[in-house]
Amino acid sequence: MKEIGIICLLPEEINNYCQELRLKIATHFSFSVNFNIPAHITVKYRFPVENIGEIENAVQEFFMSQIKVKWSLQGFSHFVNINDFVVFIDAIAPEETRKAHSSFLDRLREISWVQWGQFDNANLHYHVTLAAQGITGENFESVWSFVNQQEKPNHEVFFDNLALVQIDEDTRSIYKIYRSPN
DSSP: OEEEEEEEEEHHHHHHHHHHHHHHHHHHTTTTOOOOOOOOEEHHHHHHOSSSHHHHHHHHHHHHHHHOOOOEEEEEEEEETTTTTEOOOOOOOHHHHHHHHHHHHHHHSTTEEEEETTTTTTSOOOOEEEEEOOOTTTTTTHHHHHHTSSSEEEEEOOOOOOEEEEEEEEEEEEEEEOOOOO
């Protein structure tokens, strides 16, 4: 295993909604779509792994002391940077969710070899990506308009699991899922 990412998987009902919407967008705009990883909220962006056991211990310790907190999935939004376009479902985090996320990241910071990027913090704009690959400056407005014509989500989901995502070259797969006992 070369790299991992850490995500919170969403319930099956939300995953199905997201996968159907991703497929609808991909079909309408002739994008390729990858369903290897279910709908999720990223908790720690990808990093090279030296000892997966240390990460697994950190996840288990986190859930032993963590109460269940939630995100609220409400409507659509987007990021537009120079050549980077992402359309997503907004995930609103109350203060207790940000604190839980921050606590988990603090635990990971105790592992000296874990690498950190600019988005590895609890002050994120949490989101569930619907489309990114294939969106360009030329088609962004059309994609954004199309997405806004779809049924808007309004769900509460729990930060009650963490999945380790194995990243190899161009493939991603779920390595292991940890669920909160609370």
